[in-house]
Amino acid sequence: MIITIDGPAAAGKGTLAAALADKFGLAYFDTGMVYRAVGLQMLMQNIALDNDKQAQKLAEELTFPLMMKLSSQALFRSLEGSRAASSVAAMQGVRKALLKMQQDFSLSPVFADGSKAKGAIYDGRDTGTVICPHADVKFFITASPEIRAMRRFKEYQDKGQAADYNEVLAQTKARDERDFSREGSKPAKDAIMFDTSDMSIEEVFAKACRIIEEKL
Ligand code: DC
Numbered sequence: 001m002i003i004t005i006d007g008p009a010a011a012g013k014g015t016l017a018a019a020l021a022d023k024f025g026l027a028y029f030d031t032g033m034v035y036r037a038v039g040l041q042m043l044m045q046n047i048a049l050d051n052d053k054q055a056q057k058l059a060e061e062l063t064f065p066l067m068m069k070l071s072s073q074a075l076f077r078s079l080e081g082s083r084a085a086s087s088v089a090a091m092q093g094v095r096k097a098l099l100k101m102q103q104d105f106s107l108s109p110v111f112a113d114g115s116k117a118k119g120a121i122y123d124g125r126d127t128g129t130v131i132c133p134h135a136d137v138k139f140f141i142t143a144s145p146e147i148r149a150m151r152r153f154k155e156y157q158d159k160g161q162a163a164d165y166n167e168v169l170a171q172t173k174a175r176d177e178r179d180f181s182r183e184g185s186k187p188a189k190d191a192i193m194f195d196t197s198d199m200s201i202e203e204v205f206a207k208a209c210r211i212i213e214e215k216l
Helices: 013-024 032-044 052-061 064-070 079-089 092-107 127-131 145-158 165-180 201-215
Strands: 002-006 027-030 120-124 137-142 192-195
Touching: 002 013, 002 127, 013 027, 013 120, 013 137, 013 201, 027 092, 032 052, 032 064, 032 079, 032 092, 052 092, 079 092, 079 165, 092 120, 092 127, 120 127, 127 137, 137 201, 145 165, 192 201
Parallel strands: 002 120, 002 137, 027 120, 137 192
Antiparallel strands: none
């Protein structure tokens, strides 16, 4: 079984995906990590964020183990890391280079310890449209920019990272504009839409479980 969850940053995709992966015994692929891994290497190697040739080269050379290794760095999920990821994700050459790696995961999904899983759950922006158009269940999760910015702001605070709410809100809106202006990032025609602005994570999880169980 393949499930996809797409939607804007901080809509609750990751929390929902991890909980569903646990409940249904599925491997989880957070596809934003591929762009974060390329963006982080650009930052670490002092490469300008508009250098698409270098970004594409790093994307072509990216492997799963390297991505996992990079993900342990604090910069990976920081504001700066998010900005870098969003910049490289806007480059067509980068997206093309990272497509196969993301699609191959659905053919032989594995858990973090390398053991085989009977299916996968993806989260990202284009997983139900470009990466896995034949997924069994597709969700598109959203929430207002203000609510999403507040969630991200609290995450930074919990991690002890300095952040300003207005800056996080401005960045959330700028990322929405970049992330959703390209083809493939609109909701799939057969996606089930959730607005989580006024829903608790428990409500979102219960609703998603009912839909998946009906499908099973
Ligand atoms: O989900 P995230 O915040 O970790 O994603 C980081 C960046 O990668 C974000 O700006 C959008 C981009 N992204 C994308 O373009 N396509 C995906 N499938 C996942 C993420």
